[in-house]
Amino acid sequence: EVQLVQSGAEVKKPGESLKISCKGSGYRFTNYWIGWVRQMPGKGLEWMGIIYPGDSDTRYSPSFQGQVIISADKSNNTAYLQWPTLKASDTAMYYCARHTDSSGYYGDWGQGTLVTVSS
């Protein structure tokens, strides 16, 4: 069974840094793209970017380029989403999801990580 298990909720202050994780199991982690999706409170889904853990090929949505860093540790079957400097507007639920095949859909999702940024 494919599982994506994300790290727990975080409460941070503006200006702080943060790295959240997404651990995959039940499949060959290196062979499937992992994407990150933001959902701000009461809003829709926004695609942030993807990484191919096999070679760390990473692609960002123009809206998030330069704002976050996506990485992966294939030795630990874990993908990461990182903020060097958090802003209050980063408050949201963040999901990781696995591209099931090359057509680009997400058949498997993590449970989400709630990030709250408040002074």
Add this chain to the structure above:
Amino acid sequence: SYELTQPPSVSVSPGQTARITCSGDALAKQYGFWYQQKPGQAPVLVIYKDSERPSGIPERFSGSNSGTTVTLTISGVQAEDEADYYCQSADSNSFVVFGGGTKLTVL
């Protein structure tokens, strides 16, 4: 980049048919996918590659593509189908876009 446009809301009575559309030029060349999201839960894939249904998804969920518009059809809507529905597509470089979402209300 490209956009996918969905109606903000659709309302139907139980047992009726709900149709949710998603429009965008990219859909003429790329597949459309649909997700259901209930409050406090992660999205769940309900239709992939325009019209394929994942295992475990009820047969009342179906999808179609007519050029630049994909449609999610829920036949015989049940109260449990009340949720937000998002369409999604991806280009050849794996760049993904989501529609704005449609809130399905079961009256």
